[in-house]
Amino acid sequence: MSAVKGFRSSFGKAFAKNILQWFPGHMGKGLKQLQQQLVNVDCIIEVHDARIPFSGRNELFKSTLLGARPHILVLNKCDLIEKDMQPRILNALQKGAYTSDVIFTDCRTPQGFGVTDVIPAVTNKLKDVYRYNRQDEKAFNLLIIGVPNVGKSSLINVLRNYYTKKKKATKVGPIAGITRSVLTKIQVCYKPPLYLLDSPGILEPQVKDVEDGFRLALCASMQDHLVGITNIADYLLYWLNKNEYFSYVEILGLKEPCDNIVEVLAFIAVKQNFILKFKDPATGRLVQRPDILRGATHFVKLFRRGELGLFFLDSDLLDAQSNRL
Numbered sequence: 001m002s003a004v005k006g007f008r009s010s011f012g013k014a015f016a017k018n019i020l021q022w023f024p025g026h027m028g029k030g031l032k033q034l035q036q037q038l039v040n041v042d043c044i045i046e047v048h049d050a051r052i053p054f055s056g057r058n059e060l061f062k063s064t065l066l067g068a069r070p071h072i073l074v075l076n077k078c079d080l081i082e083k084d085m086q087p088r089i090l091n092a093l094q095k096g097a098y099t100s101d102v103i104f105t106d107c108r109t110p111q112g113f114g115v116t117d118v119i120p121a122v123t124n125k126l127k128d129v130y131r132y133n134r135q136d137e138k139a140f141n142l143l144i145i146g147v148p149n150v151g152k153s154s155l156i157n158v159l160r161n162y163y164t165k166k167k168k169a170t171k172v173g174p175i176a177g178i179t180r181s182v183l184t185k186i187q188v189c190y191k192p193p194l195y196l197l198d199s200p201g202i203l204e205p206q207v208k209d210v211e212d213g214f215r216l217a218l219c220a221s222m223q224d225h226l227v228g229i230t231n232i233a234d235y236l237l238y239w240l241n242k243n244e245y246f247s248y249v250e251i252l253g254l255k256e257p258c259d260n261i262v263e264v265l266a267f268i269a270v271k272q273n274f275i276l277k278f279k280d281p282a283t284g285r286l287v288q289r290p291d292i293l294r295g296a297t298h299f300v301k302l303f304r305r306g307e308l309g310l311f312f313l314d315s316d317l318l319d320a321q322s323n324r325l
């Protein structure tokens, strides 16, 4: 299928004011706490969503936390992108001289794909930086940072379970902002003694680019109601059409690609039997309408579960990396 003439070629200017500012109080407090913890931290593990490794990365981390300590970047949820994207992303990150210590993980599988590479990468860093050797009994603290909902707590749980056979230590949830404070230390390894510090997901006070904001929202790093689920669904539709990913047409049962979100959501609502029934106050008669909001939630959920396909949202940023990081 080829690009459809007349479809939108840009998105979101009207939303700029709403989406560019979301910095709840606990995030400001969290960042301060993280800075205070820094003296006790030996290595920082930054976790980000593999679907958006460039957009939505918190630049404040760079100026306030990173650089002061050895740093590893974990790109989690790699089950939601095509595997052959991994070397291309790695290459772009290395070109941008951001970091060469990048590990792709999937914390949803029982053993956690890539997760067993995290601690060896950390211990290598510790060896380089602190001249640590295995005979030492010194304990190390690893701080986990990232924007909300990227899988920080999931990574901690999988690591802890793998190395210590202990069950879940920290809360996991599909909604951004589950972790509210820097938690007490969680031991993930006995030899060497390694402790993880979980932290609340922290966004920049202002997302500079409106599409960065929508990509974060689409990946559930902002709470849906703050951006509006129909707006998020609209961005998804725009992005799929712009990149000529028309798998949604068959999956939803549409006749052809469509760039009108209300039409698509009404179609989904009718097909899924998401119908609002209410009495018309003027006539007293029962009226039925497709439930657009439920349609939007359904559409976005399909994307988030990878059921529309595996999509790398930052494909347009791969080549431009060195300028952004």
Ligand SMILES: Nc1nc2c(ncn2[C@@H]2O[C@H](COP(=O)(O)OP(=O)(O)OP(=O)(O)O)[C@@H](O)[C@H]2O)c(=O)[nH]1
Residues within 6 Å of the ligand: 076, 077, 078, 079, 080, 105, 106, 107, 108, 146, 147, 148, 149, 150, 151, 152, 153, 154, 155, 171, 172, 173, 174, 175, 176, 177, 178, 179, 180, 199, 200, 201, 202
């Ligand atoms: N597909 C997929 N989902 C994941 C993966 N890791 C975590 N998740 C899901 O992502 C959601 C967020 O996970 P959390 O571990 O709570 O993320 P967090 O970064 O600690 O979230 P905050 O506390 O909000 O900052 C949950 O629904 C997890 O089940 C992964 O590797 N792949």
